Amino acid sequence: MIRRPFLLFLISVALITQLACSGGAEAPGGAAAKSPAGTPSGDPSKPQADIPDTVAQGEAPKSRPRVDPTKFPDVVARVGDSPILRSDLLNAAQQVAAQSAQAGAPPPAPTLDYFREVLDGLVVRQLLYVDAKAQGITANEAEVKRRIDEIKKRFPDPKKFTEALAAQGFTEKGLTENARMTLCVDRFVAEKFAAGFQLPETAVRGYYDSHPNEMKVAERRKVRHILIRPEGPDPVAKEKAKKLAEELLTRIQKGEALATLASQYSADPGSKGNGGELPPLGKGETVPPFEQAAWALEKGQLSGVVESQFGFHLIELIEVLPPSVVPYDQVRGRIEQFLRQRDLKKTVRAHADTLRTKTKVEVLI
Numbered sequence: 024m025i026r027r028p029f030l031l032f033l034i035s036v037a038l039i040t041q042l043a044c045s046g047g048a049e050a051p052g053g054a055a056a057k058s059p060a061g062t063p064s065g066d067p068s069k070p071q072a073d074i075p076d077t078v079a080q081g082e083a084p085k086s087r088p089r090v091d092p093t094k095f096p097d098v099v100a101r102v103g104d105s106p107i108l109r110s111d112l113l114n115a116a117q118q119v120a121a122q123s124a125q126a127g128a129p130p131p132a133p134t135l136d137y138f139r140e141v142l143d144g145l146v147v148r149q150l151l152y153v154d155a156k157a158q159g160i161t162a163n164e165a166e167v168k169r170r171i172d173e174i175k176k177r178f179p180d181p182k183k184f185t186e187a188l189a190a191q192g193f194t195e196k197g198l199t200e201n202a203r204m205t206l207c208v209d210r211f212v213a214e215k216f217a218a219g220f221q222l223p224e225t226a227v228r229g230y231y232d233s234h235p236n237e238m239k240v241a242e243r244r245k246v247r248h249i250l251i252r253p254e255g256p257d258p259v260a261k262e263k264a265k266k267l268a269e270e271l272l273t274r275i276q277k278g279e280a281l282a283t284l285a286s287q288y289s290a291d292p293g294s295k296g297n298g299g300e301l302p303p304l305g306k307g308e309t310v311p312p313f314e315q316a317a318w319a320l321e322k323g324q325l326s327g328v329v330e331s332q333f334g335f336h337l338i339e340l341i342e343v344l345p346p347s348v349v350p351y352d353q354v355r356g357r358i359e360q361f362l363r364q365r366d367l368k369k370t371v372r373a374h375a376d377t378l379r380t381k382t383k384v385e386v387l388i
Contacts, residue, residue: 087134092116100142101385102149107142110192111201116141138388146386150378151371152204155211162206170202171195216370220363227359231351238349241306245341246317247281247299252290252334268328268335275325281339290334303344313338 092113100107119141120130131137155161178184188198231238249271253264271288275281285299294301306314313336316329320340329336 087132087136089133090135090138092133092138095138095388099386099388100146101383101387102146103153103382103384105149105153107145107149108192110197111145112138112142114191115145135388139386142386142388146379146384147372147375148204148208150375150382150384151208151211153382154374154378155207158211158215160207160211160214162203162210164203166206167199167203170206171199174198212367212371216374217363217367220367222359222363222366226362227355228351230358230362231354235348238354240344240347240349242346243303243305243344244317245303245344246301246320247285247339247341248291248294248301248313249281249285249289249299249337250291250334251288251336265328265330265335268337272325272328272337275337275339281325281337299339300341 092109095109095112097109098106099109099112116131116133116138123129123131175181175184178187185195188195193201249268251264251268251271253260267288271284274284282298282300286295289295289299291299304314304317306318308314309317310331310333312329312331316326316336316338317340320326320338322340322343324340326336326338329338
């Protein structure tokens with residue numbers, strides 16, 4: 024299991040995910056094909072990642088064995104005279120893994136290739152940092168202090184803050200320098216590459232027209248539900264919750280509205296205030312028991328009591344939304360953002376590669 028990193032902001036998202044890893048940026052059609060509205064945190068319909076057998080529970084493919092990164096040397100790379108520490112690499116790897124989880128993807132397998140990809144992003148960051156300073160671009164020190172203060176606020180006890188730093192191989196001085204570097208590089212990329220970046224409308228429209236399969240939305244379903252969550256982990260609490268769900272089912276069958284009862288009894292804060300109604304759902308976006316029940320219903324039909332790891336549900340199908348194509352106006356912004364990020368990635372990466380030819384870079388893992 025990956026520890027929850029508290030230093031995530033210190034690794035530039037754009038540089039690590041857009042520059043380090045070999046995979047390209049996610050195409051906008053992939054996002055467009057999902058439910059257009061995200062599900063609230065804690066919602067039982069929260070997307071669950073389908074983990075392929077090759078990476079189930081963090082398992083690496085047989086051809087790419089797992090490695091223990093804690094056994095890497097203290098210095099994992101050198102860029103000129105500047106070392107990149109193992110602690111920097113481990114925190115960057117946590118950042119990439121956290122982003123994968125947020126996207127619903129399986130955790131990256133801890134292979135040597137994976138850590139080298141992440142390390143490559145740190146090398147790029149160091150190259151850009153040196154170039155930025157050479158061009159007179161520095162971080163805003165007030166912003167650096169503000170970032171560090173934000174981290175400290177999460178630890179009311181200063182001792183806990185120090186212990187957390189030590190556990191991840193940092194000192195407060197190193198933490199501050201890391202923040203300074205990331206903010207400096209972000210500013211450098213924004214001023215030297217992103218500013219004034221032009222993307223013609225024809226490029227956006229052209230992508231839409233040439234990727235029709237990415238603009239398709241599969242069948243979705245609008246449902247409302249009631250969640251009864253046990254008040255404790257013991258069998259007695261579970262049985263009590265199930266009994267309440269069964270009582271509410273009987274009341275609905277006798278004519279009471281599920282929406283009314285959801286606003287009174289549901290334990291799902293994301294839908295309770297909306298009469299239990301969830302955003303339109305596609306297959307693969309909910310936990311399996313919930314999906315199986317929802318996809319077995321006819322319009323207007325009510326399920327029985329459905330048990331999931333969240334508790335007990337009553338589900339009513341409001342409407343079936345047939346497959347469709349996302350209109351251009353709805354997806355235009357996503358496409359434009361994707362193309363900008365893709366082209367910016369290429370430009371910055373090419374610049375970093377040029378810098379690399381002029382700098383001695385040693386990778387030590």
